[in-house]
Amino acid sequence: MKVTITEIAKEAKVSIATVSRVLNNKSKGVSIETRNRILKIIEEKGYHPNAIARGLVTKKTKVIGLILPSITNPFFPEIERGIEDMATTLGYNIILCNTDYDKEREKKYLKLLIERQVDGIIYALSVERKNYESIDTLDKRGIPFVVFDKYVKNKDVPYIYTENEEAIYNMVKYVTEKGHKNIAYISGPLDYITARDRLRGYKKGLKCANIEEDSSLIKYGPYSIEGGEIGVESLLKENKNFTAIVCANDLIAIGALKALRKHKINVPEDVSITGFDNIDITEVTCPRITTVNQPKYEIGRMAVKMLIDLINGEKLENVSVVLKSDIVEKDSVKDIREELL
Secondary structure, three states: OOHHHHHHHHOOOOOHHHHHHOOOOOOOOOOOOHHHHHHHHHHHHOOOHHHHHHHHOOOOOOEEEEEEOOOOOOHHHHHHHHHHHHHHHHHEEEEEEEEEOHHHHHHHHHHHHOOOOOOEEEEEEOOOOOOOOHHHHHHHHHHEEEEOOOOOOOOOEEEEEEOOOHHHHHHHHHHHHOOOOOEEEEEEEOOOOOHHHHHHHHHHHHHOOOOOOOOEEEOOOOHHOOOHHHHHHHHHHHHOOOEEEEEHHHHHHHHHHHHHHHHHHOOOOOOEEEEEEEEOOHHOOOOEEEEEEOOOHHHHHHHHHHHHHHHOOOOOOOEEEEEEEEEOOOOOOOOOHHHHH
16 A cells, blocks of 8 residues: 555654655754654655655656657667666656657657656657647647657757768768769658658769769668668669669668678678668678768767756757767778779
């Protein structure tokens, strides 16, 4: 049976107000003997203060909601770790919700977190859409929030985002500087703003290298291993001529590697591939995949710092934070310049 603050006060032979002061570290005027007696009873009874009830008094629950679209995607756990580490450092707890890219689930979790009276919410939108209902809901209720991974077009909301177009542009530049001219691209779904930005980067990279764009070398699929497999199978079925494949994320690159191996096509000897995200598994693939590094842990830490500033009523120095990325050169891109001589 749950112990109440009234029962603690009765056993300690003090008022409820005295117990409350001890619980909230405001025990001025309470003797050390009385304070220790109360704390001992609290420990013996296993009493835990009701966070929501305490929040009604302090106006803060010291809890942050975190909504992720997929905890199975290796991109998100390191962001979550950064969020949790920084939140813990600043005295906050996390409630983690996984939407599985389901819009209705996202709405359900938002409702739950609002009912739990969290101090703020950090989240990556589960799906792209023109009508940002969740953001409008949080705005109307005055709940602080920070968006990451995807930015919100035409909305003045706090977000942290990696410059996707520039990142893929730099990767295409890197590949062309290795002598490649026939460069295929496997994109994520174009209903995601990240996919659209990255595709623009690919096209811009070709244009700057004076390479004519061939739309038949561009394939589309999910941000998954299966997406990479489907993309490669389509390229091979159509007998496309390519020496490199730039992939919109690391999972796609792993799928591409798997499909090429199935057809006895060696990477990077026959075809070079690149990824995006620098997830841990790219260090143990054979070959290790050259990729774009997103500062995932730092994204998580920065999201918490931004949110805490908002919770405390402070004005953000930058409402939007766009992070630079860098190329992590590994073993999956072959320099073919000598072969072209």
